[in-house]
Amino acid sequence: MVFMDLKRAGFSTRAIHAGDKIQEAEPVAIPIYQTAPFRFKDAAHGARLMGGKEEGYVYSRGLNPTTEVFEKRMADLEGGEAAMAQASGMAAISAAVLTEVKSGDHIIADEVIYGSTYDLFVDLKKFGVDVSFVDTSDIVNVENAFRPGTRLVFFETPANPTMKLSDIKAISDVAHERGAKVFIDNTFMTPYFQQPIMHGADVVIHSATKYLNGHGDTIGGIIVGTSEFIKQARHTAKNIGGAISPFNSWLIVRGMKTLAVRMDRHNENAMAVAKYLQRHDKVSAVLYPGLWDHPQHDLAKEQMSGYGGMVAFLLRDAEGVPAFLNSLHLCTLAVSLGDVETLIQHPATMTHSVVPREKRIKYGIADELVRLSVGLEDADDIISDIEQALDSI
Numbered sequence: 104m105v106f107m108d109l110k111r112a113g114f115s116t117r118a119i120h121a122g123d124k125i126q127e128a129e130p131v132a133i134p135i136y137q138t139a140p141f142r143f144k145d146a147a148h149g150a151r152l153m154g155g156k157e158e159g160y161v162y163s164r165g166l167n168p169t170t171e172v173f174e175k176r177m178a179d180l181e182g183g184e185a186a187m188a189q190a191s192g193m194a195a196i197s198a199a200v201l202t203e204v205k206s207g208d209h210i211i212a213d214e215v216i217y218g219s220t221y222d223l224f225v226d227l228k229k230f231g232v233d234v235s236f237v238d239t240s241d242i243v244n245v246e247n248a249f250r251p252g253t254r255l256v257f258f259e260t261p262a263n264p265t266m267k268l269s270d271i272k273a274i275s276d277v278a279h280e281r282g283a284k285v286f287i288d289n290t291f292m293t294p295y296f297q298q299p300i301m302h303g304a305d306v307v308i309h310s311a312t313k314y315l316n317g318h319g320d321t322i323g324g325i326i327v328g329t330s331e332f333i334k335q336a337r338h339t340a341k342n343i344g345g346a347i348s349p350f351n352s353w354l355i356v357r358g359m360k361t362l363a364v365r366m367d368r369h370n371e372n373a374m375a376v377a378k379y380l381q382r383h384d385k386v387s388a389v390l391y392p393g394l395w396d397h398p399q400h401d402l403a404k405e406q407m408s409g410y411g412g413m414v415a416f417l418l419r420d421a422e423g424v425p426a427f428l429n430s431l432h433l434c435t436l437a438v439s440l441g442d443v444e445t446l447i448q449h450p451a452t453m454t455h456s457v458v459p460r461e462k463r464i465k466y467g468i469a470d471e472l473v474r475l476s477v478g479l480e481d482a483d484d485i486i487s488d489i490e491q492a493l494d495s496i
């Protein structure tokens with residue numbers, strides 16, 4: 104309030120402007136910049152920012168200082184040059200992919216990926232982008248799927264929900280030789296256990312809703328890559344409009360402060376649960392890369408420094424799945440993952456129900472498959488709950 108004496112202003116003006124000068128102070132916690140626009144210093148400053156001649160804060164659909172802390176921290180942890188946060192993991196995936204491809208282009212995607220990502224890729228056909236779904240855990244399939252116009256290879260490793268791995272370095276080498284980029288969804292591992300850029304990937308994407316935030320109380324996503332790619336992605340994202348709220352960025356930044364200790368405990372608890380399930384006669388297979396008999400345990404040791412908190416397992420009898428899930432007390436029947444609470448779900452009827460059944464079965468997402476996000480409760484209590492539920496079927 105500089106143009107007039109506020110004491111002589113009317114009630115409405117004072118209700119909006121009285122006391123609005125922010126005091127200089129250096130908070131220890133990150134402040135939440137809960138604002139849509141930012142004040143320009145003067146007309147020339149506004150024109151430079153809006154004209155793209157200078158970078159700075161204009162409007163929170165673009166840059167926001169709270170969100171920038173999240174972005175810079177993730178770029179650092181993933182070993183990328185820059186990052187851009189989005190309102191959800193899916194907003195991050197769609198912004199990253201739409202930045203890279205145009206009509207007539209081709210994508211190679213792993214056949215086992217999160218259900219909505221699969222659905223997005225199927226929908227890309229409408230825009231003239233063709234996606235080949237192959238099993239990227241075998242490099243030969245990736246090599247064979249290349250054709251003129253292949254722009255990118257997309258996969259999750261471990262894959263949701265079958266926990267199979269793909270070799271980041273081998274796929275990146277093959278893709279780069281053919282002029283394509285590699286995008287990896289690193290949600291399951293987080294940069295604490297796996298840094299795909301270090302192994303050759305170009306772009307890393309996360310659903311920050313999961314381990315990064317860790318407390319199941321917000322939705323968010325992030326893309327990490329080169330400064331040039333993130334600049335282009337900001338252009339795409341500005342117009343699509345999937346900006347994250349500053350408050351959600353703040354929650355994720357707060358969650359990330361304990362990422363390392365949480366991931367260690369998730370890993371420890373998941374290993375205990377996986378070993379318990381392996382011995383149970385109502386369980387026909389346990390899919391956890393930390394187990395020495397996981398078919399890609401050696402690859403896991405090469406490209407991951409831990410195995411994470413996600414465990415999938417197959418019950419002997421698909422008919423027993425609903426009764427098993429309904430008998431759990433401590434493990435919460437819900438989608439999502441990476442929270443302090445143990446979450447359990449049935450991919451065939453829940454997260455991956457969008458994948459047609461014959462394809463799902465072919466991809467290994469069987470009706471008997473159950474996916475467990477092992478939380479931070481005491482491992483013995485999680486195991487006791489699973490045991491009593493298995494006893495009931």
Ligand SMILES: Cc1ncc(COP(=O)(O)O)c(C=O)c1O
Binds near residue numbers: 192219309
């Ligand atoms: C591996 C993976 N990627 C992406 C997503 C999408 O994230 P969001 O729900 O934050 O949009 C999910 C959601 O479950 C996921 O499991």
